[in-house]
């Protein structure tokens with residue numbers, strides 16, 4: 001892997017929209033990625049392993065629960081700071097950002113929002129410090145885009161719940177200490193349960209053979225008559241809206257994170273275009289290559305504006321789920337297109353692990369699929385503007 005020479009593009013001076021705190025938080029995350037992620041990430045992606053040694057650093061830059069109040073160990077930051085941290089981490093690698101997103105938005109968020117005070121005090125500080133890693137079990141083998149059809153279920157046994165079923169494609173599963181699991185009760189109502197490693201009948205086999213998010217561990221969550229203590233049920237929200245509320249927060253983070261991956265691809269291609277000589281000229285002097293670069297910076301700038309405005313609305317509490325869907329969909333597609341164009345600009349070198357572009361490109365294939373597929377987000381916008389449901 002080449003040295004990390006990243007310089008962030010800011011074509012519309014968007015830094016002027018940020019507070020001093022935003023810039024401090026972002027710059028700390030940027031420095032950490034340069035120092036602790038860039039030098040090792042290609043090797044870990046190649047060997048398909050999560051680099052556990054970066055967990056402490058993720059906690060230190062506030063990536064675990066950026067907006068969770070400090071009394072629970074979180075960083076107590078605002079939504080734009082959260083977005084900027086995700087942007088910087090995904091600039092390094094989408095898999096590392098996935099670990100942080102799951103921990104913050106899919107594990108800490110539901111415990112904070114839907115849990116009681118005992119649950120908050122028991123789990124949040126350990127998750128914020130990285131002592132515990134969490135996973136989020138919603139997707140099942142036969143229920144992905146349609147999670148409401150889930151079959152994982154629990155029965156009230158008097159002094160405990162009995163949980164049965166299986167989840168698949170679960171980030172962090174192979175080494176998670178706790179899992180927030182969505183399951184139906186005997187009336188068919190969806191609830192969140194906190195399942196802990198070591199509970200009898202709970203296993204987390206790893207999913208192998210991935211060509212995407214290779215530096216992130218993915219696995220299954222299997223529940224075979226798991227006795228879950230009654231105090232592990234999240235009491236304050238139930239129904240499909242509960243997991244969807246977590247997804248809003250995670251999708252918001254992805255809308256920012258994808259910008260990071262795109263910025264890294266653009267910056268690499270721009271630098272390469274000035275150094276690589278063909279036909280006696282730097283390739284950046286050819287109009288075809290300039291077209292690619294000009295379109296990339298235009299799309300990145302539009303995505304940055306979308307994310308910033310969404311951050312303001314999210315902070316005010318006015319952002320709708322459909323608005324979040326639009327930003328996730330637009331920004332991930334923007335990033336995947338830029339990764340493809342940037343890869344071509346590097347010619348044969350574009351497929352090499354000496355550069356980050358091919359890794360970003362492969363990673364973004366997962367990012368465009370998880371947390372609601374590209375199609376599903378389009379249907380959400382379609383439903384929002386027409387009032388007509390095209391899902392079924």
Ligand SMILES: Cc1cc2nc3c(=O)[nH]c(=O)nc-3n(C[C@H](O)[C@H](O)[C@H](O)COP(=O)(O)OP(=O)(O)OC[C@H]3O[C@@H](n4cnc5c(N)ncnc54)[C@H](O)[C@@H]3O)c2cc1C
Pocket residue numbers: 102135136137138139141143144145146168169170171172212213218366369370371372373374375376379390391392
């Ligand atoms: C690396 C990775 C990590 C993940 N991490 C997690 C995690 O931590 N926790 C978790 O719960 N899940 C996780 N997921 C699962 C992810 O959210 C699902 O893969 C995703 O929701 C899609 O579900 P599916 O794969 O079953 O595809 P399907 O739902 O089977 O979709 C297949 C295709 O059909 C399309 N489609 C489906 N329904 C419709 C419709 N109504 N109209 C038009 N087209 C439709 C989809 O857009 C897609 O193109 C992860 C996935 C990956 C790849």
